[in-house]
Amino acid sequence: MRRLYQIIISSEFWKSIFRTRNFSTNLGRSMVIFNNLFLHILPVKTKRETLHFGATMYLGFISFSLFVILTLTGIYLMLYYHPSVPQAYWDMKDLQFAVSNGVFIRNLHRWSAHAMVAAVFLHMLRVFYAGAYKTPKQFNWGMGIMLLILTLLLSYTGYLLPWDQLAYWAVSVGANMADAAPVIGPKLKFLLLGGNNIGENTLIRFYVLHCVILPLAAAGLIGVHFWRVRKDGGVTPLFRKRSEQIPDNE
Amino acid sequence: MSKDNQKNVSRRDFIWKIGIGSVAVSIGGASVLTVRYMKPNVLFEIPTRFRMGMPEDFSPGSVTTDSKRKVFIIRQKTGAFFAISSVCSHLGCITQYRSIDEKISCPCHGSIFNLSGEVLSGPAPKPLQRVLIEINDRGELIVDTAITVSDDYLLRV
Numbered sequence: 001m002r003r004l005y006q007i008i009i010s011s012e013f014w015k016s017i018f019r020t021r022n023f024s025t026n027l028g029r030s031m032v033i034f035n036n037l038f039l040h041i042l043p044v045k046t047k048r049e050t051l052h053f054g055a056t057m058y059l060g061f062i063s064f065s066l067f068v069i070l071t072l073t074g075i076y077l078m079l080y081y082h083p084s085v086p087q088a089y090w091d092m093k094d095l096q097f098a099v100s101n102g103v104f105i106r107n108l109h110r111w112s113a114h115a116m117v118a119a120v121f122l123h124m125l126r127v128f129y130a131g132a133y134k135t136p137k138q139f140n141w142g143m144g145i146m147l148l149i150l151t152l153l154l155s156y157t158g159y160l161l162p163w164d165q166l167a168y169w170a171v172s173v174g175a176n177m178a179d180a181a182p183v184i185g186p187k188l189k190f191l192l193l194g195g196n197n198i199g200e201n202t203l204i205r206f207y208v209l210h211c212v213i214l215p216l217a218a219a220g221l222i223g224v225h226f227w228r229v230r231k232d233g234g235v236t237p238l239f240r241k242r243s244e245q246i247p248d249n250e
Numbered sequence: 251m252s253k254d255n256q257k258n259v260s261r262r263d264f265i266w267k268i269g270i271g272s273v274a275v276s277i278g279g280a281s282v283l284t285v286r287y288m289k290p291n292v293l294f295e296i297p298t299r300f301r302m303g304m305p306e307d308f309s310p311g312s313v314t315t316d317s318k319r320k321v322f323i324i325r326q327k328t329g330a331f332f333a334i335s336s337v338c339s340h341l342g343c344i345t346q347y348r349s350i351d352e353k354i355s356c357p358c359h360g361s362i363f364n365l366s367g368e369v370l371s372g373p374a375p376k377p378l379q380r381v382l383i384e385i386n387d388r389g390e391l392i393v394d395t396a397i398t399v400s401d402d403y404l405l406r407v
Contacts, residue, residue: 169343169358172341172342172343173341173342173343173358175342176341176342177341179342190289191285191288191289194288194290195290195293195295196293196295197295199294199295200294201290201293
């Protein structure tokens with residue numbers, strides 16, 4: 001077993017993917033991060049204090065994990081769902097009753113969506129109370145606000161897709177809130193609904209927004225958000241005095 | 251053109267301005283095109299102007315609900331007609347007529363209106379909109395939910 005492991009990690013193929021194997025030095029450990037597309041979004045060094053549960057309560061990580069779950073389950077749902085007025089409701093019912101494990105995927109998507117709104121909001125509160133919106137992190141706070149708005153828009157556009165009474169009237173109410181905006185309100189509502197009433201145009205518009213435009217925008221902003229955390233540093237709790245902080249070299 | 255008036259534009263500057271200018275023009279053009287594309291020209295919605303039948307089909311003191319076209323046709327005991335939109339003035343849900351207490355209620359947030367469309371309770375900020383009802387030359391009732399009229403508008407036949 002050990003020999004097999006040795007053969008695999010010393011093979012040309014393995015070495016072409018993972019270039020660094022020396023974990024014994026700081027340089028080696030840094031190189032592992034540098035040389036990996038997925039890891040390089042993480043800082044090479046981080047303060048022990050920032051990794052402490054109390055610093056972030058892992059709410060950002062939880063939000064991102066939910067985003068990943070939502071993307072995957074969303075792709076599953078797209079395979080059975082047709083965004084058309086005669087089909088949409090019945091496809092949703094088929095997912096619940098006729099498709100194997102359909103109800104599990106649908107519920108996972110729905111509950112994760114509710115949880116993501118809560119997690120993003122709590123993440124924002126945690127960052128606020130830790131004072132992590134202050135210099136030099138103002139830009140990333142702004143990114144966070146945009147991501148909160150995107151999360152809410154994703155939630156709102158997804159709400160219409162089951163095409164049941166709750167969906168229809170909730171989106172009616174939301175569209176009328178947009179309508180109340182000064183000057184641009186009525187035009188905004190018309191563009192959002194693709195007409196004067198919620199109908200076929202609205203369903204396809206919300207579908208495209210929900211499945212393509214908003215997730216792509218969110219993924220892009222999440223990338224920038226993570227990059228800035230790496231550059232500016234994460235949340236450091238203020239409630240502890242410097243003398244009580246866990247030393248980095250511990 | 252005299253030589254004094256010529257501004258000294260370097261080649262690099264000139265190319266830079268051409269570049270920025272063309273990027274601005276293409277972004278602007280694409281934005282206008284996109285917004286225009288988003289606005290549908292043909293809508294397959296039910297018409298806002300429609301016939302409701304002959305006046306004598308409505309008995310005095312009656313309320314007729316057309317939930318598809320979102321309108322109430324009310325004929326008073328005096329015989330006069332008026333039409334009010336059933337779209338709630340709060341956030342656009344469809345209100346329902348309750349014959350048991352002769353009130354109009356909204357299922358979404360609980361606003362209550364009387365038969366004139368005035369708010370009795372709930373979050374609705376203004377009365378239900380009174381819309382145009384008229385008689386065409388064949389003596390039929392015509393309703394247009396896109397044309398609003400004042401709250402004392404009555405059609406006498």
